[in-house]
Amino acid sequence: MADSILLETIASISGVNPRKCMKCGKCSGACPAYDEMEYHPHQFVSMVESGRIEELMASKGIYTCLSCFACVERCPRSVEPARLIEAVRLAVIRQQGQNHLTPQQIPELLDEDMPQQAITSAFRKYRR
Amino acid sequence: MTYSYFPGCTLKTKGADLDIYGRRAAQALGFPLEELSDWQCCGGVYPLAKDEIATRLSSVRALAASRETGSKLVTLCSACYHVLKRVNGDMRNDDGIRQKVNNYLGLSMPYFGETEVLHYLEVLRDAVGWDELRRKVVMPLTGKKIGAYYGCLLLRPSRELGFDDPENPTIMEDFIRAVGAEPVIYAMRNECCGGYATIENQKYAVAQAQKVIDNARSSGAELLITACPLCMYNLSRNTDGSVPVQYFTELLAEALGLKEENNG
Numbered sequence: 001m002a003d004s005i006l007l008e009t010i011a012s013i014s015g016v017n018p019r020k021c022m023k024c025g026k027c028s029g030a031c032p033a034y035d036e037m038e039y040h041p042h043q044f045v046s047m048v049e050s051g052r053i054e055e056l057m058a059s060k061g062i063y064t065c066l067s068c069f070a071c072v073e074r075c076p077r078s079v080e081p082a083r084l085i086e087a088v089r090l091a092v093i094r095q096q097g098q099n100h101l102t103p104q105q106i107p108e109l110l111d112e113d114m115p116q117q118a119i120t121s122a123f124r125k126y127r128r
Numbered sequence: 129m130t131y132s133y134f135p136g137c138t139l140k141t142k143g144a145d146l147d148i149y150g151r152r153a154a155q156a157l158g159f160p161l162e163e164l165s166d167w168q169c170c171g172g173v174y175p176l177a178k179d180e181i182a183t184r185l186s187s188v189r190a191l192a193a194s195r196e197t198g199s200k201l202v203t204l205c206s207a208c209y210h211v212l213k214r215v216n217g218d219m220r221n222d223d224g225i226r227q228k229v230n231n232y233l234g235l236s237m238p239y240f241g242e243t244e245v246l247h248y249l250e251v252l253r254d255a256v257g258w259d260e261l262r263r264k265v266v267m268p269l270t271g272k273k274i275g276a277y278y279g280c281l282l283l284r285p286s287r288e289l290g291f292d293d294p295e296n297p298t299i300m301e302d303f304i305r306a307v308g309a310e311p312v313i314y315a316m317r318n319e320c321c322g323g324y325a326t327i328e329n330q331k332y333a334v335a336q337a338q339k340v341i342d343n344a345r346s347s348g349a350e351l352l353i354t355a356c357p358l359c360m361y362n363l364s365r366n367t368d369g370s371v372p373v374q375y376f377t378e379l380l381a382e383a384l385g386l387k388e389e390n391n392g
């Protein structure tokens with residue numbers, strides 16, 4: 001897909017304008033999954049801004065954001081990095097055959113105490 | 129006053145203690161919870177995508193059903209609270225989402241976000257009041273050092289949830305004081321527990337949950353309380369278990385002398 005179309009897709013899914021970012025880095029400072037991501041939240045925003053969407057779509061980091069909203073809460077410019085990460089993940093999993101989790105994988109991931117909430121949340125985040 | 133009640137998927141099974149003790153205490157405190165007759169799972173996570181309608185429908189059905197009863201809608205689960213309140217905000221404030229959802233649902237009266245969504249703790253604070261709760265306590269938890277674990281979903285984003293100060297919340301500490309115990313403030317009380325990472329990256333979930341427990345223990349907490357079944361799971365299953373975790377409703381029922389009743 002052309003970069004400009006991808007950028008438009010991300011903008012319409014997320015409703016976020018990455019140009020509002022003033023690069024203070026608070027989002028990355030607040031992110032509990034910082035070490036799990038090859039592109040940290042502030043880099044993620046910057047890469048969306050410069051149209052590097054395909055690199056982000058190929059990164060595993062898009063599955064490690066847990067939507068804790070620390071970045072959203074602490075962003076002084078209301079950029080909402082979590083929405084951008086969600087949008088890029090959706091741009092991937094909305095494609096045919098790109099689900100990140102399948103029902104067949106679920107049984108072996110469970111233990112007797114795991115709440116339904118965990119499965120439901122993961123399903124909503126990882127597949128369409 | 130009677131409230132509509134949305135239990136959510138987990139409170140019927142794995143998180144049953146959150147539900148059972150919560151209902152029992154509510155009855156005793158004079159705000160019975162009337163479970164919505166026909167509810168569906170909220171989805172567990174709020175749909176962040178602006179262009180998603182289907183993932184908002186179950187919440188709107190519950191919100192609209194609550195409007196029919198004329199009551200405010202109460203939840204006990206942090207995730208249900210988070211999802212229902214934010215979807216309700218969309219129905220109030222986002223013209224595009226509201227129009228598409230209403231077109232799809234075809235309710236006899238379109239839904240505009242009229243229902244007020246409350247967390248149980250807000251009812252305790254704003255309708256019952258801490259002083260009144262303190263008066264009803266028959267078995268105060270005197271001397272017990274308890275840490276409130278807020279996690280993420282009750283607090284953030286504060287501009288949409290308006291639950292409490294997101295960086296320095298007080299509602300659960302006030303609750304702990306009201307039941308006679310001593311609140312322990314620790315830095316990680318509003319940080320993520322690891323959430324659903326436990327499904328595919330358990331190593332990360334374990335590291336995150338253990339950080340919370342270590343911080344709480346070194347700050348002197350003997351017990352943590354939570355309102356979220358997934359926080360409960362992560363803090364108890366994905367840690368060394370050095371600080372036990374309870375649902376806040378269990379503590380409430382204990383303080384009110386209701387814990388040992390043999391019914392739901």
